[in-house]
Amino acid sequence: xxxxxxxxxxxxxxxxxxxxxxxxxxxxxxxxxxxxxxxxxxxxxxxxxxxxxxxxxxxxxxxxxxxxxxxxxxxxxxxxxxxxxxxxxxxxxxxxxxxxxxxxxxxxxxxxxxxxxxxxxxxxxxxxxxxxxxxxxxxxxxxxxxxxxxxxxxxxxxxxxxxxxxxxxxxxxxxxxxxxxxxxxxxxxxxxxxxxxxxxxxxxxxxxxxxxxxxxxxxxxxxxxxxxxxxxxxxxxxxxxxxxxxxxxxxxxxxxxxxxxxxxxxxxxxxxxxxxxxxxxxxxxxxxxxxxxxxxxxxxxxxxxxxxxxxxxxxxxxxxxxxxxxxxxxxxxxxxxxxxxxxxxxxxxxxxxxxxxxxxxxxxxxxxxxxxxxxxxxxxxxxxxxxxxxxxxxxxxxxxxxxxxxxxxxxxxxx
Amino acid sequence: xxxxxxxxxxxxxxxxxxxxxxxxxxxxxxxxxxxxxxxxxxxxxxxxxxxxxxxxxxxxxxxxxxxxxxxxxxxxxxxxxxxxxxxxxxxxxxxxxxxxxxxxxxxxxxxxxxxxxxxxxxxxxxxxxxxxxxxxxxxxxxxxxxxxxxxxxxxxxxxxxxxxx
Numbered sequence: 001x002x003x004x005x006x007x008x009x010x011x012x013x014x015x016x017x018x019x020x021x022x023x024x025x026x027x028x029x030x031x032x033x034x035x036x037x038x039x040x041x042x043x044x045x046x047x048x049x050x051x052x053x054x055x056x057x058x059x060x061x062x063x064x065x066x067x068x069x070x071x072x073x074x075x076x077x078x079x080x081x082x083x084x085x086x087x088x089x090x091x092x093x094x095x096x097x098x099x100x101x102x103x104x105x106x107x108x109x110x111x112x113x114x115x116x117x118x119x120x121x122x123x124x125x126x127x128x129x130x131x132x133x134x135x136x137x138x139x140x141x142x143x144x145x146x147x148x149x150x151x152x153x154x155x156x157x158x159x160x161x162x163x164x165x166x167x168x169x170x171x172x173x174x175x176x177x178x179x180x181x182x183x184x185x186x187x188x189x190x191x192x193x194x195x196x197x198x199x200x201x202x203x204x205x206x207x208x209x210x211x212x213x214x215x216x217x218x219x220x221x222x223x224x225x226x227x228x229x230x231x232x233x234x235x236x237x238x239x240x241x242x243x244x245x246x247x248x249x250x251x252x253x254x255x256x257x258x259x260x261x262x263x264x265x266x267x268x269x270x271x272x273x274x275x276x277x278x279x280x281x282x283x284x285x286x287x288x289x290x291x292x293x294x295x296x297x298x299x300x301x302x303x304x305x306x307x308x309x310x311x312x313x314x315x316x317x318x319x320x321x322x323x324x325x326x327x328x329x330x331x332x333x334x335x336x337x338x339x340x341x342x343x344x345x346x347x348x349x350x351x352x353x354x355x356x357x358x359x360x361x362x363x364x365x366x367x368x369x370x371x372x373x374x375x376x377x378x379x380x381x382x383x384x385x386x387x388x389x390x391x392x393x394x395x396x397x398x399x400x401x402x403x404x405x406x407x408x409x410x411x412x413x414x415x
Numbered sequence: 416x417x418x419x420x421x422x423x424x425x426x427x428x429x430x431x432x433x434x435x436x437x438x439x440x441x442x443x444x445x446x447x448x449x450x451x452x453x454x455x456x457x458x459x460x461x462x463x464x465x466x467x468x469x470x471x472x473x474x475x476x477x478x479x480x481x482x483x484x485x486x487x488x489x490x491x492x493x494x495x496x497x498x499x500x501x502x503x504x505x506x507x508x509x510x511x512x513x514x515x516x517x518x519x520x521x522x523x524x525x526x527x528x529x530x531x532x533x534x535x536x537x538x539x540x541x542x543x544x545x546x547x548x549x550x551x552x553x554x555x556x557x558x559x560x561x562x563x564x565x566x567x568x569x570x571x572x573x574x575x576x577x578x579x580x
Contacts, residue, residue, distance in 0.1 A: 010429045325480050341456055397438070
C-alpha cells in the first residue's frame with residue numbers, strides 16, 4: 001500500500017484552508033501552545049505528587065485548572081477527575097458507576113444519539129448482567145421526558161444523556177430530564193456528556209442537578225489529552241483503571257501537565273467574552289447554514305434550528321452524493337470537514353445519530369458535519385461557500401443517482 | 416463520529432478521482448448495467464459499446480467514495496479494446512492492482528466495479544444477442560454474487576429496523 005507521504009504529496013497543500021472538523025480534533029491556537037511549552041522543560045515538568053519544586057509547580061497547574069473548571073460549571077463541591085480524554089471520562093462514568101453500585105440495579109438508560117464512548121461501554125456491561133435501554137429521539141434529536149419517565153423503574157441504576165449532540169447540535173433540556181429522573185427516584189445517577197456543550201452554552205451543575213458530567217479539552221481549542229469527569233459529592237464510583245495514583249484518586253497514570261496547562265489557557269480564552277464568542281459562532285453558523293441551504297439544491301438540514309442548536313454546528317445531507325467523496329473533494333479545495341457516511345467508518349455503517357433522527361441510509365451517507373469556531377471570520381465562511389456548491393456539483397456530475405433525478409425532473413416538466 | 420479507520424489512497428486513485436476517465440452516461444451504449452445500492456452508499460453504472468464481440472467503448476457513473484469512483488473509471492479503461500471473453504476474465508484483484516492498491520476496507524469497490532462489468536456482459540448475451548457462449552458460466556460469478564448480496568443486505572437491514580426502503 002502507498003505511503004502516507006506519497007499521498008500527501010499528491011494531495012498538495014491548498015493555497016487557502018478552512019478547518020471545520022473541530023468535532024474530531026480541535027484546532028489549537030498559538031496562545032494555548034505557548035502556555036504549554038514551559039511545562040515540558042522550564043517549569044512544572046515534574047510529577048505533581050512528588051515533593052520537589054518542579055513537582056509542586058506541576059501540582060499548581062492541576063489545582064489552578066480544576067479551580068477554573070469548577071468556576072465555569074459553577075460546581076460548589078464534588079470532585080473533578082482528570083482523565084486523558086473524554087472517552088476515558090465517559091467510560092469511567094458508565095462502568096465506574098456500575099462497579100460502584102450495589103449490583104441490585106442493573107438498568108442503564110441512554111439515548112439513541114449518544115457518542116459511542118457512552119454506547120460502547122454501556123453495551124460492554126451487558127455481558128455482566130446489565131441491561132441497556134436506548135431511548136429513541138425525535139426528528140430533531142430531542143429526548144421526550146415523558147418517555148424517559150416511563151422507562152424508569154426500581155431496577156434503573158443510571159441515566160446518561162448528552163447535553164449537546166456532537167453531530168447534529170441538539171441542545172437537550174437537561175434540567176427537565178434530571179428532574180424527571182429524580183422525581184421518580186432520586187437515587188438514580190444522572191450522567192451527562194457535556195463535551196460539546198462546554199464553551200458553547202452556559203453550564204451550571206448546581207442548577208441542572210446532574211451527578212456526573214464529562215468535559216474535554218480539545219472541544220474548546222485546548223490540546224488533546226485531557227478529559228474531565230465532574231463527580232457530585234456522595235456519588236459512588238469505583239476506578240476502572242488501576243496503577244500509580246497521583247493527584248487523582250479515580251484515574252491512574254501521571255497527569256499530562258503540559259496538556260492541562262494548555263486546557264487551562266483554553267478555558268481563559270473560551271470564557272473571557274463568553275457571550276461575544278457564542279454570538280460570533282452563531283452568526284458564522286447561520287451564515288454557513290443559510291448559504292448552503294440556499295445555494296445547493298437537494299440538501300437536508302440535520303438537527304434543530306435556532307436556539308435549540310449548538311452555536312457551532314452545521315450538519316447537512318447532500319442527496320445523491322456520498323459523504324466520503326465530499327470530504328476528499330472539499331479537502332482538495334482546502335475545506336476540511338467530516339462525514340457520517342458508512343465509507344468513512346470501520347464497520348461500513350453510516351452514523352447512528354443521523355439514522356436515529358429518521359434519515360434514510362442514503363441520506364446518512366451524504367451527511368457532512370461543519371463546526372465553526374470563534375477563530376473563523378466572515379471571509380473564511382465566504383470561502384467555504386464558494387467551494388461547497390461546485391464540489392457537490394462536480395460529484396453530482398459523476399453520480400448516476402443525480403443524473404436519474406435530473407432526468408425524472410425533466411420528464412415531469414415535459415409532461 | 417463513528418468508529419473510523421485511516422484511509423490512504425494511491426496517486427492513481429487520487430488522479431482518477433480528480434480527473435475521471437470515461438465519465439458519464441453513454442447515449443448509444445450497446446448495454447449498460449448497475450451494481451450496488453444507494454442505501455449501501457455505493458452504486459456503479461457501466462456502459463459498454465460492443466462490436467463483433469469486442470468492447471470498443473466504455474464509460475461509467477459512480478455514486479460512492481473516492482475509491483469507488485476510481486475503480487469504476489479504471490475498469491472502463493481496462494476493458495476498452497478487449498473481447499468480451501477477455502473482459503469477463505478481469506478479476507477484482509486486477510482492478511485493485513491497476514489502481515496501485517486499495518485499503519482492505521475498500522476492496523468492495525473493485526468487487527463492485529467487476530460485478531457491474533460482468534452483469535453488463537451477461538445482460539448483453541441474455542437480452543441482446545440472446546445466446547450463451549461456452550465460456551460464460553451459468554452460475555453468477557463471485558463478484559456478481561457479492562454485488563447482489565450487498566444489495567440484498569440493505570433490504571434486510573431496513574426490514575430489521577422497520578424502515579421502509
